[in-house]
Amino acid sequence: MILTRQDRVLVWGITGRQASFWTGHMIASGTRVVGGVHPARAGEIHLDLPVVASGRDLGFDVALLFVPPAAVLAAAADAIEAGARLLAILAEHVPLHDVLTVHALARRAGTRVVGPNTAGLVTPGAGFAGIMPAFNDRVFRPGAVGVVSRSGSLGTLICLELVRAGLGQSAFIGIGGDPVPGTSFRDALAALAADARTRAIVLVGEIGGAQEQEAAAFAQTMTKPVVAFIAGASAPPGRRMGHAGAIISGAGAGHAAKRAALERAGVRVAATPGEVPALVLAALTGSTEGEGS
Amino acid sequence: MTLLEHQGKAILAAAGLPVPPGVVSLNEAEAAAAAVRFGPVVVKAQVPAGGRGKAGGIRFAGDAAAAGRAARALLGSTIAGHTVGAVLVEPRLDIVRETYAAVVADPATRGPLILFGPQGGVDIEAIAAADGGALRRLPVDILDGPGPDALAGLVPESPAVAQVLAGLYRVWRQQRAVLVEVNPLALLADGSLVAADCKIVPDGVEAAEDGRPTPLERQARALGLQFVELDGRVGVLANGAGLTMATLDMVCHFGGDPANFLEIGGDAYTKARAALELLLAKPGLRSLVVNFCGAYARTDVMAGGVVEAWQALAPTIPVFFSVHGTGEDEAVALIGARLGITPFERAEDAVRAAVEAAR
Numbered sequence: 001m002i003l004t005r006q007d008r009v010l011v012w013g014i015t016g017r018q019a020s021f022w023t024g025h026m027i028a029s030g031t032r033v034v035g036g037v038h039p040a041r042a043g044e045i046h047l048d049l050p051v052v053a054s055g056r057d058l059g060f061d062v063a064l065l066f067v068p069p070a071a072v073l074a075a076a077a078d079a080i081e082a083g084a085r086l087l088a089i090l091a092e093h094v095p096l097h098d099v100l101t102v103h104a105l106a107r108r109a110g111t112r113v114v115g116p117n118t119a120g121l122v123t124p125g126a127g128f129a130g131i132m133p134a135f136n137d138r139v140f141r142p143g144a145v146g147v148v149s150r151s152g153s154l155g156t157l158i159c160l161e162l163v164r165a166g167l168g169q170s171a172f173i174g175i176g177g178d179p180v181p182g183t184s185f186r187d188a189l190a191a192l193a194a195d196a197r198t199r200a201i202v203l204v205g206e207i208g209g210a211q212e213q214e215a216a217a218f219a220q221t222m223t224k225p226v227v228a229f230i231a232g233a234s235a236p237p238g239r240r241m242g243h244a245g246a247i248i249s250g251a252g253a254g255h256a257a258k259r260a261a262l263e264r265a266g267v268r269v270a271a272t273p274g275e276v277p278a279l280v281l282a283a284l285t286g287s288t289e290g291e292g293s
Numbered sequence: 294m295t296l297l298e299h300q301g302k303a304i305l306a307a308a309g310l311p312v313p314p315g316v317v318s319l320n321e322a323e324a325a326a327a328a329v330r331f332g333p334v335v336v337k338a339q340v341p342a343g344g345r346g347k348a349g350g351i352r353f354a355g356d357a358a359a360a361g362r363a364a365r366a367l368l369g370s371t372i373a374g375h376t377v378g379a380v381l382v383e384p385r386l387d388i389v390r391e392t393y394a395a396v397v398a399d400p401a402t403r404g405p406l407i408l409f410g411p412q413g414g415v416d417i418e419a420i421a422a423a424d425g426g427a428l429r430r431l432p433v434d435i436l437d438g439p440g441p442d443a444l445a446g447l448v449p450e451s452p453a454v455a456q457v458l459a460g461l462y463r464v465w466r467q468q469r470a471v472l473v474e475v476n477p478l479a480l481l482a483d484g485s486l487v488a489a490d491c492k493i494v495p496d497g498v499e500a501a502e503d504g505r506p507t508p509l510e511r512q513a514r515a516l517g518l519q520f521v522e523l524d525g526r527v528g529v530l531a532n533g534a535g536l537t538m539a540t541l542d543m544v545c546h547f548g549g550d551p552a553n554f555l556e557i558g559g560d561a562y563t564k565a566r567a568a569l570e571l572l573l574a575k576p577g578l579r580s581l582v583v584n585f586c587g588a589y590a591r592t593d594v595m596a597g598g599v600v601e602a603w604q605a606l607a608p609t610i611p612v613f614f615s616v617h618g619t620g621e622d623e624a625v626a627l628i629g630a631r632l633g634i635t636p637f638e639r640a641e642d643a644v645r646a647a648v649e650a651a652r
Binding site for chain 1: 398399400401403404405434435436466469471496521523531532533534535536537538539541542543544545546551554558559586587588589590617618619621639640641
């Protein structure tokens with residue numbers, strides 16, 4: 001799920017206002033966008049790219065879905081049937097049963113799903129697919145730190161702190177805030193563990209669910225250092241904080257349980273986003289001290 | 294919002310699943326009349342919350358007079374934070390065994406999961422936590438549904454239970470539900486099975502919503518904003534759930550007390566003005582930190598809304614900005630030109646300043 005310069009990106013819903021804005025930035029950042037899909041506007045040219053009726057009408061690797069939640073299932077089914085290697089779903093509040101159906105279709109076809117509610121994928125220097133400020137060099141620069149985040153906005157802050165400290169990113173993987181994400185922290189860690197350019201990994205989690213614990217178990221098997229920040233230390237139990245996936249609903253979903261599981265696995269957990277770069281630098285130089293910046 | 298027990302049971306009954314006979318009663322007389330029909334009854338407060346029994350929301354009554362008294366005590370009272378508007382009166386069941394049955398979405402397998410626990414009842418969470426093996430799990434392919442063999446394999450001792458599980462799965466699919474749970478699925482002395490309770494959580498953004506919003510939270514919800522009022526003095530406006538939570542964490546980390554959770558991420562980023570006006574209506578604010586990290590949410594658009602709200606309301610509390618990401622140059626220029634404020638380079642410095650100012 002690491003975007004490469006060679007990946008051909010096809011954008012569902014490309015003619016929308018937001019899709020046009022972001023696709024324009026994607027093209028300007030060097031992303032190989034090959035066209036867009038809009039059944040009612042096939043044959044048009046948009047952003048100098050062909051608009052087609054279906055994913056079957058154009059060769060592509062990555063399907064980027066800019067369609068609204070109710071249209072996700074149909075668009076995803078089209079992308080999967082057309083042979084998408086990777087399917088990134090940006091919409092939030094996709095109906096649960098549609099999400100599960102997309103996952104089942106993708107599993108049968110061997111398509112990797114990222115999202116729903118993902119901010120997308122960024123490979124600084126190669127391009128991006130999604131809604132991240134990849135074109136802002138205060139936030140993203142080529143480097144050796146892989147960042148995996150549920151949240152786009154908090155992921156942006158972490159990337160900003162890394163760049164400010166002189167560290168760049170090998171890849172950003174937004175896994176999204178959906179309760180049933182297609183790509184988990186564990187999946188993203190596995191991809192970054194196998195990525196030659198990645199030397200350290202920052203995991204940006206939040207309260208709710210049990211994904212961070214699953215990731216901790218995997219981190220224990222990795223040789224590359226992992227640093228984490230988990231949002232929600234101050235969240236009152238039982239209140240929902242934005243993401244449907246971020247309600248503290250039971251044992252293990254809270255901040256303390258996630259932090260403890262990660263620290264037991266040797267992951268250094270930052271108290272604030274600003275502490276992350278120092279912990280990464282300490283991990284990369286093999287130091288055991290990693291406090292504060 | 295979770296459906297009420299009687300609403301859930303009506304859905305189960307319509308799907309051919311066994312539920313006890315029952316009467317929804319809105320007053321004492323109706324409850325007493327139901328008891329005349331049923332004999333000894335149970336009177337159950339209809340509130341969308343678990344832990345009803347432990348909160349005193351379930352009363353047993355031996356005759357009509359007792360049923361009426363139980364209904365009078367429950368109706369209008371507060372059980373688990375909810376006002377009781379109706380009671381469900383059912384004949385008292387002769388239960389010999391309580392089991393647990395549910396259908397949920399499983400993030401690990403990314404599909405439906407049918408759960409069956411040979412031991413159900415009020416302490417199911419404790420039972421499941423103490424012994425994960427006490428709950429049997431059947432992952433299901435949503436395109437195929439659960440096969441009869443798989444269900445029989447899950448509950449080899451009882452074809453009747455397997456049949457109920459198949460029915461619960463059908464309900465879960467038809468309702469496009471997040472959760473269908475029957476606890477207890479009761480085995481009665483006469484050998485029959487019955488859903489003695491039922492919890493159905495429909496899909497939708499309100500599903501996990503807290504049941505008791507404050508007036509400001511209600512206004513926010515009407516505007517499509519996520520707002521949680523807290524007790525502190527440092528107001529927080531940020532975009533995106535993750536960044537907003539992290540900003541609250543920073544306020545606490547630097548020794549401050551956040552006044553709220555309010556995020557304007559996603560398409561709500563165009564509602565910065567309304568969001569800030571709402572937040573400024575909260576009494577007791579001593580300072581405000583505005584922390585924007587634009588990804589999808591454009592900081593120039595959000596900053597425009599903040600500037601408008603600030604100029605319209607002219608609040609006297611100090612405000613501290615950190616603005617980065619999509620649209621940042623335009624946003625920083627706007628805040629400088631209209632408010633005469635230079636945003637902090639680092640989010641943590643803006644938070645620290647807001648905490649300091651609130652002291």
